[in-house]
Every structure is written in C-alpha cells, then in structure tokens.
Amino acid sequence: MLGVSAPPTELSRALAAHARPLGVPDDLPDGEPTEEGLAAWVRAARGARVVALGPAVGGTRELAALAGRCVEELVADAGAGVGTLALQAAESGTTVLDDHVRQGTGNAGGFGEALQGLGSWSWHTREVLDVVRALASRGGVRVVGIDPRRPAPAVRVVGAFLRAAAPDALPPVADGLADLALGYGDGEGTRAAVEQVRERLARDVPALVAATSPTRHAEAVRHAGFLARAAELAATPPERAEAVAARLMADAVLDALDSQDQGDRLVLWAHADHVVVREQTLGAHLRERLGDGYRTLVLSAGTGTVRATRRRRLFGPTRTPATHRLGEVPASSLEGVLLDALPRDAVLDLRDPAVPPAVTAWAGEATVRRSVGDEVSAAAPARATVPCVPGTELDGVAVVRAVHPARAL
Incomplete structure (x- = not known):
C-alpha cells in the first residue's frame, strides 16, 4: 500500500x-x-x-x-x-545502433557497445537491449536519435569525409568542429564553421561523390545536419538552452517522420x-x-x-x-x-x-x-x-x- x-x-x-x-x-x-x-x-x-x-x-x-x-x-x-523508433539519445551516436538493428549485424556485445554510445547510461541496460534485439529480429525498423547534444560521432564522420574528398576544406573548420565535439562550441564561430561545411558538401557534388561514394556523401550530409542542430544549441545562452533543445528535438522527430521509407x-x-x-x-x-x-x-x-x-x-x-x-x-x-x-x-x-x-x-x-x-x-x-x-x-x-x-x- x-x-x-x-x-x-x-x-x-x-x-x-x-x-x-x-x-x-x-x-x-x-x-x-x-x-x-x-x-x-x-x-x-x-x-x-x-x-x-x-x-x-x-x-x-x-x-x-x-x-x-x-x-x-x-x-x-x-x-x-x-517504421521508426526515435530515442531521446544523441543523434549521431544512434546511427551505429540503427545499423545493427536494420541490418541484423549485432550480437549482444555489438548492441551493448552501440547502446553505450547513445549518450546516457540509462540506455545501456538489459531492458533496452531486449527491446533492440527484438526489433532487429523483426527487421526493417529504423532507430534515430533526436538529442542534438554529444555530436562527437558526427564530427568524426564529417571530418573523415572531408579528408578523403575535399582535404582543402578541413583546415579552416577543424578547430570549430573539434570544439563542438568537446562541448566547447563558441557560439557563432562554431555555427559558421558548420555552415561552411554544409555549403562545401552541397557544392561540386559529382566530384565529392567520385572521390568517395554516393553512400558516404549522403552520410556526411546527414551528419552535417546533426552538427547544425548541435551548433545552434551551443550558441544558445544557458537560460534558453532547454527551450531551444526542445524545439530542436521536435525538428529531429519531424525530419525523421518525413524521411522514413517504412510507413508514415x-x-x-x-x-x-x-x-x-x-x-x-x-x-x-x-x-x-x-x-x-x-x-x-x-x-x-x-x-x-x-x-x-x-x-x-x-x-x-x-x-x-x-x-x-x-x-x-x-x-x-x-x-x-x-x-x-x-x-x-x-x-x-x-x-x-x-x-x-x-x-x-x-x-x-x-x-x-x-x-x-x-x-x-x-x-x-x-x-x-x-x-x-x-x-x-x-x-x-x-x-x-x-x-x-x-x-x-
């Protein structure tokens, strides 16, 4: 009682x-x-x-x-x-879990490592592991993160792509991206670096794809979008951070809803x-x-x-x-x-x-x-x-x- x-x-x-x-x-x-x-x-x-x-x-x-x-x-x-499960977890970090679930490539250890990358210990539990393994056995379900914080995996993806496809574009933005990955974004400077990256990814697309692949270019564009939300939040004064984070998470949910190919x-x-x-x-x-x-x-x-x-x-x-x-x-x-x-x-x-x-x-x-x-x-x-x-x-x-x-x- x-x-x-x-x-x-x-x-x-x-x-x-x-x-x-x-x-x-x-x-x-x-x-x-x-x-x-x-x-x-x-x-x-x-x-x-x-x-x-x-x-x-x-x-x-x-x-x-x-x-x-x-x-x-x-x-x-x-x-x-x-067709999509959206988690209050790091946007970029959740892509690894999504790969395991959709492709059925994960074992218990692989799923556990992917859950650890979601940004909070509360996802790294046996109960959540049971859920994602059940989804993987069913097949076809996409998993996305909606939290713009902890964008380090996105920085790694975008940085690796630029090194391979446009090495000249990396030095001007390297410091801004590194600060963002470490959680030290300096406001408008960080946002400017991310926008410079997104502009470069949208320019000369055939050359970028030829230097890598269509899949890698699409992945870099997607992760650069994660960085844009992370940079906007990093530039927000602390007293408004929670309200802005809520709006950005809603944007992430709606983006996932509009882009899914498994129902609506x-x-x-x-x-x-x-x-x-x-x-x-x-x-x-x-x-x-x-x-x-x-x-x-x-x-x-x-x-x-x-x-x-x-x-x-x-x-x-x-x-x-x-x-x-x-x-x-x-x-x-x-x-x-x-x-x-x-x-x-x-x-x-x-x-x-x-x-x-x-x-x-x-x-x-x-x-x-x-x-x-x-x-x-x-x-x-x-x-x-x-x-x-x-x-x-x-x-x-x-x-x-x-x-x-x-x-x-």
Whole structure:
C-alpha cells in the first residue's frame, strides 16, 4: 500500500471502471476485459502519426520493459505499424545502433557497445537491449536519435569525409568542429564553421561523390545536419538552452517522420518531462505541428527503487549509477489517486470518448506527478514531483505499483 487516503467514491469507481489492467490477458481474473490494456491503448492511438512514450521515472526495470512492450505492439500493429523508433539519445551516436538493428549485424556485445554510445547510461541496460534485439529480429525498423547534444560521432564522420574528398576544406573548420565535439562550441564561430561545411558538401557534388561514394556523401550530409542542430544549441545562452533543445528535438522527430521509407508513423521514447504537452516542451512543439496526430502516454510508478547517478554540488555527477528509493507519492498526486483507486497496474486512456465525467473533471485539475531522470541531486531527488494537469498534458497514463532498479549491461 502507498499509505494514501481514498479518493472520492464516485471518482474511485469511475477510474476502476474505465482503466484497463496491464497484465497479459491470460492472467486476468474471470469477468475482466479480454483485451489487455496496452494493446487497447495502441489500438486507440492508431490514428496518430507520432506516438510518444514518456517514462516519468528513469532507471527502472519495469517502466523500461513496459515501454519496450508498447514499442513492439506499435511496430506489430497490423496495417498501421510504425517504421521508426526515435530515442531521446544523441543523434549521431544512434546511427551505429540503427545499423545493427536494420541490418541484423549485432550480437549482444555489438548492441551493448552501440547502446553505450547513445549518450546516457540509462540506455545501456538489459531492458533496452531486449527491446533492440527484438526489433532487429523483426527487421526493417529504423532507430534515430533526436538529442542534438554529444555530436562527437558526427564530427568524426564529417571530418573523415572531408579528408578523403575535399582535404582543402578541413583546415579552416577543424578547430570549430573539434570544439563542438568537446562541448566547447563558441557560439557563432562554431555555427559558421558548420555552415561552411554544409555549403562545401552541397557544392561540386559529382566530384565529392567520385572521390568517395554516393553512400558516404549522403552520410556526411546527414551528419552535417546533426552538427547544425548541435551548433545552434551551443550558441544558445544557458537560460534558453532547454527551450531551444526542445524545439530542436521536435525538428529531429519531424525530419525523421518525413524521411522514413517504412510507413508514415513513428514511436518516440523520451522522458515524460519532454513528451508532455506543456509550455516549451518537445511535446508542445509536436502537438502544435501535428495536432491530433501526436499522442502521448506517460509511464509512472508508485513505490520502489531506481538506478541513477548522483550530481554532487562540488564534483559533478558520479561515474557509476547507484540505487535510490522513490519514497511514497502524495495522496493527491496523479500516481497516488490512480493507485489508490485501482486494484492492479493499469493504463488509463484520457482521450477515450467513453471517459466518465468524474474522470474528465479530475483530469482537468492541477496536481503533481513523479519526475525522476537518469540523474538525481539535492535539488532533484528521487522523490521529486512536478506540476501536472493530466487532461491537457497527456493522452494516457500507465501506472505500475512498484519498480526495481534497471539492470546495467
């Protein structure tokens, strides 16, 4: 039990009646709905071009596995499956993982090394490995990163191409690209270097292709696009960095959506703080551009323990993630109300036309929800919550009663 007080009887009954259990159908007691909750939510979201999965708590075994189940359901959805998985991971670093998944060239070690290059330890877990290996066995699914930070792999790709095809173009931009790779971009100077590279790649294309190959030229152009976003973020004042990063991530999602050759739908896996529709979030940009074509499901938890690095005031983040206790959620929080009303792990679809009036009214009120990333600190502890208006910020929520730390590779 969470130790929270019971919600109003009408709301409790309405939530219990409308929510669907997350257990597999064979595990459901007699008389329960025969369609498993996650599959029902995937079916209801079939009309969306971008379906976003947003764990509110990072570093857990159960929520990562739940996101993986949802990805597999979306990919397998007959007649409306998605062809691209977008991760809140380094744009350039994710290309290696994409090669393994699409070409089926990875073994456990190769996938593990590729996951390590995504920019956060939270992707380098057994739960995520299980997901990408399942996608690789299916074949044809593309994986893209959307985070403009950590562009070092793109610098290596572009630098190698210029050395082979246009060595004269490299010295004028080498310092700017090196600074960007190291995270020391100096604003407009770095952006100018990247634009100079992009202009060179667009000029004398036949000669560049003849010196290398069409594939290598296309790869260099793609990675130079990653560098353009990274340079724009590097030139942004710190007080605006989060807002600009959200817009750039939305641009990356839309670019992937427009360029995919496997259907016209995409599933996005990013932290809940990014995918919810709130001012200046990634989700807000996607809702503005896609309207009802954007659908988001927040995944959260009641109690348990998580794995996260700790940011220390003087020495920065620790090298190795440690285990942290979530603590109890407030009785009036999103998770507290749901778990007190529901007998088991469940998913609640707030866009369903059959949502009871009591649930709609509750979802329109301000509350709080969990918000734990892959790093905790004194200012953002494992018990942290953030303001939330469920009915306007998210389209559905799945809640697991208890979670355990993600398993590191």
